Amino acid sequence: MELERFCNTMPTGEECPVAYASRTLAPAEKKYSQIEKEGLALIFGVKKFHQYLWGRKFKMVTDHKPLLTLFGEHKSLPTMAAARIQRWAIILSAYDYHIEYCPSEKHSNADGLSRVPLPDTTDVGTAAVSENIHALIAEHFEQAPLNADQVARVTRRDKVLSKVLKYVMEGWSMDVDESLKAYHSRRNELSAERGCVLWGTRVIIPDRLRKFVLKEVHVGHPGIVKMKALTRKYVWWPKVDADLEQVSRACESCQMEQKAPRQVPLQHWEFPGQSWKRLHIDFAGPFQGHTFMILVDAYSKWLEVFKMSSLTSQATITRLRRLFAAYGLPEHIVTDNGTQFTSVEFKNFIQQNGILHSTSAPGHPATNGLAERSVTSGSFP
Ligand SMILES: [Zn+2]
Numbered sequence: 001m002e003l004e005r006f007c008n009t010m011p012t013g014e015e016c017p018v019a020y021a022s023r024t025l026a027p028a029e030k031k032y033s034q035i036e037k038e039g040l041a042l043i044f045g046v047k048k049f050h051q052y053l054w055g056r057k058f059k060m061v062t063d064h065k066p067l068l069t070l071f072g073e074h075k076s077l078p079t080m081a082a083a084r085i086q087r088w089a090i091i092l093s094a095y096d097y098h099i100e101y102c103p104s105e106k107h108s109n110a111d112g113l114s115r116v117p118l119p120d121t122t123d124v125g126t127a128a129v130s131e132n133i134h135a136l137i138a139e140h141f142e143q144a145p146l147n148a149d150q151v152a153r154v155t156r157r158d159k160v161l162s163k164v165l166k167y168v169m170e171g172w173s174m175d176v177d178e179s180l181k182a183y184h185s186r187r188n189e190l191s192a193e194r195g196c197v198l199w200g201t202r203v204i205i206p207d208r209l210r211k212f213v214l215k216e217v218h219v220g221h222p223g224i225v226k227m228k229a230l231t232r233k234y235v236w237w238p239k240v241d242a243d244l245e246q247v248s249r250a251c252e253s254c255q256m257e258q259k260a261p262r263q264v265p266l267q268h269w270e271f272p273g274q275s276w277k278r279l280h281i282d283f284a285g286p287f288q289g290h291t292f293m294i295l296v297d298a299y300s301k302w303l304e305v306f307k308m309s310s311l312t313s314q315a316t317i318t319r320l321r322r323l324f325a326a327y328g329l330p331e332h333i334v335t336d337n338g339t340q341f342t343s344v345e346f347k348n349f350i351q352q353n354g355i356l357h358s359t360s361a362p363g364h365p366a367t368n369g370l371a372e373r374s375v376t377s378g379s380f381p
Helices: 034-048 066-071 083-092 104-110 125-140 148-157 159-170 178-184 207-218 223-234 240-249 252-259 313-327 344-352 365-376
Strands: 004-009 015-021 057-062 096-101 190-193 196-199 202-204 278-287 290-297 303-308 332-335 356-359
Touching: 004 034, 015 034, 034 057, 034 066, 034 083, 034 159, 034 190, 066 083, 066 096, 148 159, 148 196, 148 202, 148 207, 159 178, 159 190, 159 196, 202 223, 207 223, 207 240, 223 240, 223 252, 240 252, 290 313, 303 313, 313 344
Parallel strands: 057 096, 278 332, 332 356
Antiparallel strands: 004 015, 190 196, 196 202, 278 290, 290 303
């Protein structure tokens, strides 16, 4: 592992070493991707010299440029990076630091001791914990349609992804060919776990398994929106969205799912606590040549039904005025967006009487459930 050097900068600008530290990598750490190994060195140094650094402004120098993107002091947390990198970014956020890039040829004055590294001094726990987690995952996902070993096996044989895995583990070369472009642009966010390549927390599926994954997310015809949401949680490959769209377009059931009206959460009206406080009003019919106004009291479920000769605002107001004269004014009425309820005339009537008026969302009659139910369940004559 790379040597960490802790220096004090003298007034003359000269750097004077205070302490050196280095150690070999633990077995689990040897499997880290290149960027994670570089990040580990940085974190190791910060932890090692914590008592000097905590609460002070200090400078970190790295010869690994991507670390600036991930750990830059004014950067927000790298949400797409591997979980380990994110954890490190959180640790670093507690320090007052500035991070700088210095090409390795200039950085080499720290190289001497890295050729004679000290034996591994990590707490033995880390590797064991990691093994335990893997065992737990293996047990838990025994029934999973696709497991890490399968993905790793196909990844090794995949022409493109095997190269990506190699680059992730050993570092990227400057120019890559066209097939690697999508991976190269994400190179700071790629990591490897158990022989699989990950983008953030999403497993990158090799070409040969993509059809299978598409089939799996398509089970039950969830439609394009849900398929994308599900995929986004677990897997990725270049143009995955386009592949999903193609599956959904070719499937009639999925198309039906998309066309079905969006479900709005059913509005639960608060129980009014007394009668004639909130009324739900709707029209029904024509039934045997007549249209009816249905009015339900939310508290008692008392039903009033009137045969309407006209459905204008004026006719509605006249009817309601007569009713309110007999029973008193309600505090609140709920209607749909019918023109008789949205006219200026009706609004004036409501306002003059100090009644609160709620209308259902356009095209979503479910809001006015009480009156609608009375209409559709046939509970009116
Ligand atoms: Zn479908």
